[in-house]
Amino acid sequence: MAFSFSHPARMLAPFLLLGLLSCSKDSGSGGGGTTPTPTPAATTFTNPLLSSGPDPWVAQKDGFYYYMATTGNNVVIRKTAKMSELGSAVSYTVWTPAANASNTNNVWAPELHYLDNKWYIYYTAGPSNQGCCGGQRSWVLENANADPTTGAWTEKGRLSVSNQDFWSIDMTVFEVNGQRYALWSGQEANSDQQNIYIAAMSNPWTLSGPRTMLSKPELSWELNGFPKVNEGPEILQRNGKTFLVYSASHCSTDDYALGMLTLTGTDPLAAASWTKSQTPVFVKNPTNRAYGPGHNGFFT
Template sequence: MFKLRSILTGWLLIGLLGCAKKEPAPFTPTVVTPPVVSTTYTNPLLSSGPDPWVYQKDGFYYYMATTGNNVTLRKTAKMSELSSAPATVVWTPPSNGANSRDIWAPELHFLDGKWYIYFTAGPGNCCGGQRMWVLENSAADPTTGTWIEKGRVFNPNEDFWAIDPTVLEQNGQRYLVWSGHAAANTEEQRLYISRMSNPWTLTGARVELSRPQFRWEQQGVLPVNEGPQILKNAGKTFLVYSASHCTSDDYALGMLTASATADPMNAAAWTKTPTPVFVTNATAGTYGPGHNAFFKSKDGQQDWLIYHANSRPNQGCGDARNPRMQPFTYRADGTPDFGTPVSIGAALPRPGGE
């Protein structure tokens, strides 16, 4: 009887202990530290990139620059992160021929529902053979699809050395603006404009808009006006261009101004600013700033200037030229104030919206 009672008591104790509530181990939450997102960027954006160009569409920026031997596109949602954007070669020149060498200053434009790339190329003699060419692509994304050669953009009656084409749209009409020679036996570079009947065809005679008339436009081995770019604000159209030869550290930006309703083929409608609007800043490590383009920040609230420059003096026209960007503002009269080139390596606020 005692043995049975002991056994029953043991079972009861085991049952009671088995039903006892166990306290859970203390909970230690895992703390996840979010990555630190930089609010700044530094110039230069890339180690090399002469003649930078930026086009905005559908939330993306498309960047191009002179490579010399092909046409390359970078696509990015944030200009401050350009260096991480893959470089896609979209066109490779033929092994020989009229557009096989010296591929310069490509520009991407979206016109009439298609993509077009304007660029300069020649047979290898840059002092006499350079001409303007255009490619076409109907894909939604210009880094995909097929680029078709549409040929040269020129007027047969004025078939002279021509570089740096860009597009101006005004008063419902489209124009091409470029830098070229006045005749076959001249080397001074002037700015010209011509009407376009479609994205690859000029119509009518060209008109000269500017020539290197001031000393600041005549530095280096040749007097030069080149790299025209269009900017519009406050009812005005600004044609910002590069002046003097790229061999000179005095390479700089100049500007023409016209009413946004004026006929741009009327040379008298344009007024040249008598002094350069953006110049070398040696203390900032910026020599020969020029061949620029413009874009808006992602939030649409800021205007930005992108340009190339050398980081040291006397580096000339080569691959040492690298792309930099900085914001700019407008004066009370609506004209742009580009300020001075900012220092390389300085931490600068990223464009608004990034």
């Protein structure tokens, strides 16, 4: 997709951004190690690389890219040495939820991270006895194998803050000065509004402290559609700086857009340590037929 900057964002320039409309959560199931018909090698490629892929995420390790997106009912990884060849990459279904469980329905926004010499997948899912989507919570899987498309994925359970069992989606993790943190989109009690929260982590599957709200929908460009939304937080770190890029406005609108917080203080858990940009960094570009740039991932 082609995106336009609404203002200069120089720190984003060295990175490629993979962004697709994140509202279509109920995509079909992924493959099980099947390979699409290969296409001839080319020196150029055309966006989009795939025809569908809500909530895209890319991890890189040992010369390979591992791509994930929402399928709705399982977790699928595509493995490729070249992102330009993503469309012909092998798809591996690495995890399928059990029936009649607390994490059976609406499997969204999987993210693959290599932490402490193991692979972890953070994802969102809800209980089998509920439809969409009031029971959504954040969960994590673990795999000790060197290649995340092989080996066994173990369920490590739900990530939650003590005494705050609230709606939680789009979890990601990052580190600052050796401390690991989780970010996600969540709600207050009895509210439909989605905000961005942060909490410290004691290990890759445990939140160790209370949550802090870092951002809420409050600027005019964040208020399109209903409910009011800040979601899809992603971290970009460059030259010692930490940026939090998030999605705002409802994903069903053409005005779904990406905003940004910059860590300007010393404590990531303090809301005052983050400075919120007053205008979005990515918006729709009707000239290029690009609408609703939302829940994204960064890769180099």
